[in-house]
Amino acid sequence: MTAIPVEASASQAQALAAIRRADDGLRDRFADRLAVNHDLDRSLVSFQANKAEQRHRWCKYKEGFSAELVRYVLKKTGLASSPILDPFAGSGTALFTAREAGLDAVGIELLDSSAEIIEVRNAVAGADQRQLAGALAAFRDRRSWCQAGKQLPFPHLRITAGAFPKETEQRLGRYLWETGRVEDPVLSRVLRFAALCVLEPISYTRKDGQYLRWDQRSGRGLGKKAFDKGRIETFDEAIAAKLSEIASDLDEKQRGCLRRLRDQPERAGRIELLRGSCLEILPTLPANHFSGLITSPPYCNRYDYTRTYALELAMLGVGEEAIRKLRQTMLSCTVENREKQGLDQHFDRRRYAAATRAVESQGVLSLILKYLDGCRRDKTINHAGIPRMVRNYFAEMALVIFESARALKPGAPLVMVNDNVRYQGAHVPVDLILSDFAEQAGFEVEAIWVLPRGKGNSSQQMGLHGREEIRKCVYVWRKANVR
Ligand SMILES: C[S@@+](CC[C@H](N)C(=O)[O-])C[C@H]1O[C@@H](n2cnc3c(N)ncnc32)[C@H](O)[C@@H]1O
Numbered sequence: 001m002t003a004i005p006v007e008a009s010a011s012q013a014q015a016l017a018a019i020r021r022a023d024d025g026l027r028d029r030f031a032d033r034l035a036v037n038h039d040l041d042r043s044l045v046s047f048q049a050n051k052a053e054q055r056h057r058w059c060k061y062k063e064g065f066s067a068e069l070v071r072y073v074l075k076k077t078g079l080a081s082s083p084i085l086d087p088f089a090g091s092g093t094a095l096f097t098a099r100e101a102g103l104d105a106v107g108i109e110l111l112d113s114s115a116e117i118i119e120v121r122n123a124v125a126g127a128d129q130r131q132l133a134g135a136l137a138a139f140r141d142r143r144s145w146c147q148a149g150k151q152l153p154f155p156h157l158r159i160t161a162g163a164f165p166k167e168t169e170q171r172l173g174r175y176l177w178e179t180g181r182v183e184d185p186v187l188s189r190v191l192r193f194a195a196l197c198v199l200e201p202i203s204y205t206r207k208d209g210q211y212l213r214w215d216q217r218s219g220r221g222l223g224k225k226a227f228d229k230g231r232i233e234t235f236d237e238a239i240a241a242k243l244s245e246i247a248s249d250l251d252e253k254q255r256g257c258l259r260r261l262r263d264q265p266e267r268a269g270r271i272e273l274l275r276g277s278c279l280e281i282l283p284t285l286p287a288n289h290f291s292g293l294i295t296s297p298p299y300c301n302r303y304d305y306t307r308t309y310a311l312e313l314a315m316l317g318v319g320e321e322a323i324r325k326l327r328q329t330m331l332s333c334t335v336e337n338r339e340k341q342g343l344d345q346h347f348d349r350r351r352y353a354a355a356t357r358a359v360e361s362q363g364v365l366s367l368i369l370k371y372l373d374g375c376r377r378d379k380t381i382n383h384a385g386i387p388r389m390v391r392n393y394f395a396e397m398a399l400v401i402f403e404s405a406r407a408l409k410p411g412a413p414l415v416m417v418n419d420n421v422r423y424q425g426a427h428v429p430v431d432l433i434l435s436d437f438a439e440q441a442g443f444e445v446e447a448i449w450v451l452p453r454g455k456g457n458s459s460q461q462m463g464l465h466g467r468e469e470i471r472k473c474v475y476v477w478r479k480a481n482v483r
Helices: 010-029 047-052 067-077 093-100 112-125 129-142 166-180 185-197 235-250 256-263 278-284 310-315 320-329 349-360 363-377 386-407 430-441 459-465
Strands: 034-036 084-086 105-109 205-208 211-214 271-275 292-295 413-419 421-423 426-428 443-450 472-479
Touching: 010 363, 010 426, 010 430, 047 067, 067 093, 067 292, 067 413, 067 472, 084 093, 093 105, 093 112, 093 271, 093 292, 105 112, 105 278, 112 185, 112 271, 112 310, 129 185, 129 235, 166 185, 166 235, 185 235, 185 310, 278 386, 310 320, 349 386, 349 430, 363 386, 363 426, 363 430, 386 430, 413 430, 430 443, 430 472
Parallel strands: 034 443, 084 105, 084 292, 105 271, 292 413
Antiparallel strands: 205 211, 413 472, 421 426, 443 472
16 A cells, blocks of 8 residues: 655646546536535435434444435425335335335345345335234243353354354354244344344444454454444343334334324335346336436445445355455445456447446546546555546446436436545546436436535545545436437
8 A cells, every 4th residue: 555645746736637627617517406405414314314213223224324315305306106216225215215105116235234124124014013023022021042052153254253252142143043943934034133233233343434343352453543342232232122122113002104004004115125236137127117216326435335244244144255246246336346247248238338438428537537547557546446446436337327217217306325535636526427427318417415514535635635525415317308
């Protein structure tokens, strides 16, 4: 790794100035639609606001947006007919909020731990809620896992070994063994899911951006500074609290708007999850079919879901080789992602060519890529994989956008949450570049809602460029009516 120079060289400064001018030009083009939206705030556009939402709160999925945001989007875009699509479904916030509004929804998700959340919530929705709540509470109260008996060994990956205090891992193993003995498949799966939801608080780890951060008590001397995550919950207290939370959300007396759905079951929408990569699945979906799309793709920010969710993936039995494959199949957003081989074979030739043209003709993007390639050659880049990641991120997102345009009905909205990023001092206006692709794919860019307060630079970039704010936005595009 090479340190970033405090001063950019003269040619780098020139390249940065050219990028800034082109960025300004693109911003001028969208100026009448790019505006701060004071209805929104960071908590609404992140998982934060889900903490008080029954069911959405079960699994702390930090990369998610909130159910409240989805309700706002449905209202603002007038999206009131089925089906809706989320090609990066995550924990399923868009799907389940649409369902609560009586809409059918289709989600695509690649990561096993995210797909598990959706599948479990879907299975729960189809079960007898009161009975399930009672069975969960009874299992909790029996505490069978506290008695001596067999354990299911936790199937650790190399990067998860030693993640739990010894006694915690034994209790977890006992619990998993006991859940395997439960005959009712839905109950058994929900019990196992409850354990999945508490892996972080009972471990020495914390999900922290690109990697799992390890508490010093683990004995894994990772990181330069010793990290102390504070009190680590025991397995017994964590699992009891989680089972209580799920049971209470299922209990009809407390179900609020979900109770209304139970009273009128014909009003609740259906959810279908397609497991796999949206780069392969989107081209197989019917054309002009979906009434709307609400999504949040991975950001172009080096965030590695397969490392952050390593504990959950391990528990689900995803092995080392499968993890490597998963990392490579995900939308390119880490410096390790290589070019995806044979991607074109999934797409209609003309659409693939059109998406590629949109990428290659994007002026700001070309300048940014040229600059980053130069930084890599000069060895002044923070990581040599950054230019490839940025290049592939936009190439893959262009394909997603072109395929989404095909799959949506004319007049249907597409709403996307995403962050801009900065590399080597170059601001990457993800919002404007993707909106440019969207126009070429047949969308009208209705609005780019900017969140009231952007985030500052990462500390690595501060020395070079001061604290300029980077936009976090919600894009609202609409498929043109006549194509
Ligand atoms: C920002 S999260 C979505 C969060 C979601 N909006 C929610 O509220 O839970 C992005 C998701 O995209 C998934 N993903 C990444 N690459 C993918 C791909 N090629 N196909 C499908 N899903 C992918 C990740 O696993 C992650 O769950």
